[in-house]
Amino acid sequence: xxxxxxDDIEYAMENTHVLREPDRxxxxxxxxxxxxxxxxxxxxxxxxxxxxxxxxxxxxPQIIRPASYSTVELEGFESKAQEYLDWLKSKGxxxxxxxxxxxxxxTESTEEMIADSIGSVKEKILDEVYGEDxxxxxxxxxxxxxxxxxxxxxxxxxxQKSSEINQFDYKRKGLI
Numbered sequence: 266x267x268x269x270x271x272d273d274i275e276y277a278m279e280n281t282h283v284l285r286e287p288d289r290x291x292x293x294x295x296x297x298x299x300x301x302x303x304x305x306x307x308x309x310x311x312x313x314x315x316x317x318x319x320x321x322x323x324x325x326p327q328i329i330r331p332a333s334y335s336t337v338e339l340e341g342f343e344s345k346a347q348e349y350l351d352w353l354k355s356k357g358x359x360x361x362x363x364x365x366x367x368x369x370x371x372t373e374s375t376e377e378m379i380a381d382s383i384g385s386v387k388e389k390i391l392d393e394v395y396g397e398d399x400x401x402x403x404x405x406x407x408x409x410x411x412x413x414x415x416x417x418x419x420x421x422x423x424x425q426k427s428s429e430i431n432q433f434d435y436k437r438k439g440l441i
Contacts, residue, residue: 277411281418284391288400291365291427293434297323299423300402302390303416305409306383314386315409319374321420326363326431328441363431365424 284304291297299321307313379386387406394402407415435441 273411274414277408277414278418280406280408281415282406283403283419283422284387284406285394285402285404287403287423290430291323291326291423293326293431295325298401299323300399301405301416301419302394302402303405303407303412304383304387304390305407305412305415307378307409312380312382314379314381314383315412316377316379316386316390317374317412321416323365323420323423323427326365326427328363328435363428365427 287299289297301317301319301321303317305315305317307315383406387404390404394404403419405415405419432441
């Protein structure tokens with residue numbers, strides 16, 4: 266299989282939809298394991314749906330602080346920007362960044378082919394997932410030959426949705 270072209274990636278991103286997102290976010294002080302189900306229509310095949318199930322682990326977010334503001338690059342900014350960073354530092358409000366790490370566990374993933382309509386499969390899967398009530402479960406609809414892009418998009422979305430909560434938790438504990 267050849268790597269996707271930029272147009273393929275954009276198409277996959279535009280056609281990735283999270284049908285059910287986890288109730289939980291990335292844990293601030295420990296690792297988090299999300300379970301996922303990715304539903305996709307098989308290309309050039311009517312009524313053939315592929316369902317992939319697996320897990321993705323998100324490592325504990327790490328705090329990254331610049332050692333000094335001289336290491337923060339301000340390309341294209343005027344001198345006032347550096348003065349602002351210096352002012353923040355003097356007030357003890359240095360910028361903080363988080364580093365998130367993910368590891369994708371293929372050993373836990375499965376694939377099954379279902380002969381049915383995409384709408385019917387989505388409905389059955391969502392009924393199953395809501396019946397289990399797993400707060401760490403995501404259901405994603407994506408493009409079959411780019412299903413990994415759908416999984417990566419989900420991971421990035423989880424980082425964005427978790428970042429504010431993680432920052433709040435670190436502040437509350439006095440770590441930033």
